[in-house]
Amino acid sequence: MKVLEFHDSRDEDYLRLSLKGSFNPQAELKSELEPFFNALEEYADGWMPDVVSGKRQRKYSRPSCWKGLEERRRERTSGIGLYRTKWPALDMSLSLSFPPLPPELGVTTKVKPLSFFAEAESCRKLVEMVRAWACRYPVTHAWAHSSDDAALAGAPRFGRDQQTSIRDGFDKIYMVCWLNVFGARLVETVGRERMLSTPAHRVEELPNGSVLLVTWPTAADFASKEARLAQARAHAHLRPDLDFDTVLRTLHERSAMLAPVEPRFHPDLAPLLSRVVDGAASHERQRRIAELNAWCPPEPEEWRPADSALPADVDDLERALEQYSLYAEHLVALLHSEVPSVFKATPESLTDADFYFWREEFPKSRLREAIDEHAVPAIGAYLGEVLVRNLGGRWIPRQKLEEAQVLVGNRAWLPFVRARNYMRSRQSLLDYSLTWLYRVAERHRG
Numbered sequence: 001m002k003v004l005e006f007h008d009s010r011d012e013d014y015l016r017l018s019l020k021g022s023f024n025p026q027a028e029l030k031s032e033l034e035p036f037f038n039a040l041e042e043y044a045d046g047w048m049p050d051v052v053s054g055k056r057q058r059k060y061s062r063p064s065c066w067k068g069l070e071e072r073r074r075e076r077t078s079g080i081g082l083y084r085t086k087w088p089a090l091d092m093s094l095s096l097s098f099p100p101l102p103p104e105l106g107v108t109t110k111v112k113p114l115s116f117f118a119e120a121e122s123c124r125k126l127v128e129m130v131r132a133w134a135c136r137y138p139v140t141h142a143w144a145h146s147s148d149d150a151a152l153a154g155a156p157r158f159g160r161d162q163q164t165s166i167r168d169g170f171d172k173i174y175m176v177c178w179l180n181v182f183g184a185r186l187v188e189t190v191g192r193e194r195m196l197s198t199p200a201h202r203v204e205e206l207p208n209g210s211v212l213l214v215t216w217p218t219a220a221d222f223a224s225k226e227a228r229l230a231q232a233r234a235h236a237h238l239r240p241d242l243d244f245d246t247v248l249r250t251l252h253e254r255s256a257m258l259a260p261v262e263p264r265f266h267p268d269l270a271p272l273l274s275r276v277v278d279g280a281a282s283h284e285r286q287r288r289i290a291e292l293n294a295w296c297p298p299e300p301e302e303w304r305p306a307d308s309a310l311p312a313d314v315d316d317l318e319r320a321l322e323q324y325s326l327y328a329e330h331l332v333a334l335l336h337s338e339v340p341s342v343f344k345a346t347p348e349s350l351t352d353a354d355f356y357f358w359r360e361e362f363p364k365s366r367l368r369e370a371i372d373e374h375a376v377p378a379i380g381a382y383l384g385e386v387l388v389r390n391l392g393g394r395w396i397p398r399q400k401l402e403e404a405q406v407l408v409g410n411r412a413w414l415p416f417v418r419a420r421n422y423m424r425s426r427q428s429l430l431d432y433s434l435t436w437l438y439r440v441a442e443r444h445r446g
Helices: 029-043 062-071 114-118 120-136 147-152 162-168 184-190 192-196 225-238 244-258 270-278 282-294 317-335 340-344 347-359 368-391 415-422 426-431 434-444
Strands: 015-021 051-053 057-059 077-083 089-097 104-112 139-146 179-182 202-205 211-214 303-305 394-396 405-408 411-413
Touching: 015 114, 015 120, 015 147, 029 062, 029 120, 051 062, 057 062, 062 077, 104 114, 114 120, 120 139, 120 179, 120 211, 139 147, 139 184, 147 244, 147 282, 179 184, 184 192, 192 202, 192 211, 192 225, 225 244, 244 282, 270 282, 270 347, 270 426, 317 340, 317 347, 317 368, 317 394, 340 347, 347 368, 347 426, 347 434, 368 394, 368 405, 368 415, 368 434, 411 434, 415 426, 415 434
Parallel strands: none
Antiparallel strands: 015 104, 015 139, 051 057, 051 077, 077 089, 089 104, 139 179, 179 211, 202 211, 303 411, 394 405, 405 411
């Protein structure tokens, strides 16, 4: 069974559901969890898991769930993963903690794409499932919402440090999501009468004193003006210390940050920038597209006019060329498993290398000494070799690496200087990309 890869190379928004409830650790585990699986199987319409993961993967069934929980059982914890082999994609986990830890049942559910919850009936069934769980396993707080919007709101810490967030939990109304279950303690803090009078699509007091609140019929259109207005009204009602207009303006600002932006990248760098954007977290992607639409790479300065090129000053020309080739092979050795195209030494392999170094945050994640001593010579030599092989360039060796040149048309390029500038920072990987220098050299070769 091959489950769908939920977090693939290009992230996208999804519905995230988080619930932490209490359960009776003294009860027989199967009977205690029967209501959980009953609700899941009744209401997970269209996104029901078909794979259970314990120590190994099995086709979904109740016996598979019990087996997985048994395999993962430790003195204080247990848990299983639940997945799908067909769209929509699912990444779901059920975790249990036992005394001496506080007995807790935790559920994290991610369903992608978010558009699956554009229909009111799919959303109603999800709400009913959460209601059933919250009635059976009393919660402190449970929520379901767009993952992107929750991330922009600062969930789950909301500006607090990790220690404070863990200590205090959801101790006040930091955010009103599409679907919320506020535990009895939080209801009393806000005021039960106030909580139950919240203007919302659905407000229901549950038998254990918690309150279920749904702001809008559907989850997928959370960013629409109407849904944002409903969300702001509910939030300002539950937090009378907040200004309604400020709350609404903040929500609209988040909607604007998530609104689609048409890519208009520099044509020479579009293949690289498209991959940079795809590598961004989905809640940051539209902002990143806008930034890169406005960005223009600086013109390369690592060159001399051909008639001002420094002459070769090495004693053995062939030996110098062999050394450059050896340096370039070092880069091939470094990248070949992650960037197979590096063997071909083409313009496309430069773009692949650019993205690899950017994705790995190479200038920051490696020791500066190693970068200066090994990476810079390897990158510079490889860039020079690509200029030689693809643009008919010619090396002009120099005793000092930074003075070595590749003559292409009416310019003598300085690939080792470019490599040094390139490896300054993550932003330098774009400003001084290998791809950009190659494309400029290509335009000037004739």
